[in-house]
Amino acid sequence: MKKIVRQNLVEEYYNHFPLTDFFNFDITPYASVVQFESGEMIMQEGTAPAYLYYLINGRAKLLLSHDNGRMSLINFLNAPCFIGEMELIGAQNMSNGVTAITICTCYAININSSRNKILKDVKFLSHLCLFLGQKAIGNTYNYSRNQSYPLDVRLANFILLTAQNGHYREKHTESSEFLGVTYRHLLYVLADFVKRGILIKTNSGYYINDVTYLQKLANYETDVIKVT
Amino acid sequence: MKKIVRQNLVEEYYNHFPLTDFFNFDITPYASVVQFESGEMIMQEGTAPAYLYYLINGRAKLLLSHDNGRMSLINFLNAPCFIGEMELIGAQNMSNGVTAITICTCYAININSSRNKILKDVKFLSHLCLFLGQKAIGNTYNYSRNQSYPLDVRLANFILLTAQNGHYREKHTESSEFLGVTYRHLLYVLADFVKRGILIKTNSGYYINDVTYLQKLANYETDVIKVT
DNA sequence: AAGCTACTATGAGAAATCTCACATGCTTTT
């Protein structure tokens, strides 16, 4: 986590993403602008987070570790989005793990010093309710949408979400678990993508050769498929 | 919607489910206790709801109608649970449809007269955040759990959720859509359940012959399945 | 009465997906 201190840069963020509008009191003494590198851990699972983050730029993933020490990907977090809000309001006792996929720029709000003020701030609570509500709606939409689609569609989505610089390099074991299919089958479909010229296999993963087609697949409209 | 007026009954509800604890002001002038019959519409889709409900007993289903006039089942609502909270906070402009599955007892809070007070009440907003957060967590858990399981498991769950008095009588077209499988395949699996003696076909639906087995299936533990 | 739509129902073959079995390479443990 790198704190951004260049004053003019910080001001610019505040201008574009007016965090101050979320609170009835002055939040700036408690907040700073921070950045996480791609792959860096934003929240460690099981620990009580010290900050409430508000992701203003970037993409992260939400992880859950099982008893056997395995990690599984639960969901993606896209800006703009709170991180750590569940723990803050106590909906969750143990925090989930969150890792940056791309570079993530966030407001970091120190909880310890401001918790009482925050949790009694009508403006903030309203915003949080709205955020949680919309997230729930989005999730529901996504889930019910996903469930109907065969793996190639979901995989296309997944690749687009996790790839960086046109390069997909997730572990097959983790992907297959997240996508709810067998490792074996995932490999079949990946091989099929390669055969179709959508992906190109590299020694460290897969290179996206035909983004357009991948996007078409991901957006999945019956018509599109019929044509293919 | 039937309003419950017998004073001692109303008091009993308030004692068991202290709605008053959700607010910093006295909500009772705005609230009443109401009951919906099984199958009765609790919220009509597309209309601005007049009440915020808090379901204290019963089970309902959340519906969404498509452009073509078709309804699809999105989710189940189990007590205790808010109904209409998304519309209240403005996370959703058009309300979803909600229909009672079993008899549903709710607190009905008149929105028009109390909206301003409610939306500025810290206590209520905190509770709502907590509710929304926990619901989101539950949903996520459910969805990621479901996606991995074959139809028989999900169907077992679905039957248990929708059946009344041991009788399952959903329309196959709607069920198959909700479960994300073909009509054809749903019938196969239902037929299989009948063959296995779990269900018994009646002229109006299916009678649950072996609840225990259905529950085992629904809870799906690898061990259980291995044995079968 | 004929036609239309929607739900139910069943059969047969195809496609998607799973299970199991086995081989390889890379790390970590012993």
Add this chain to the structure above:
DNA sequence: AAAAGCATGTGAGATTTCTCATAGTAGCTT
């Protein structure tokens, strides 16, 4: 150095699920 654990890869056969085709029934329309 051997053993064990884990991710990758591939093959073959089994199971689940889909597609398509066909029919019957009920209600509604014309």
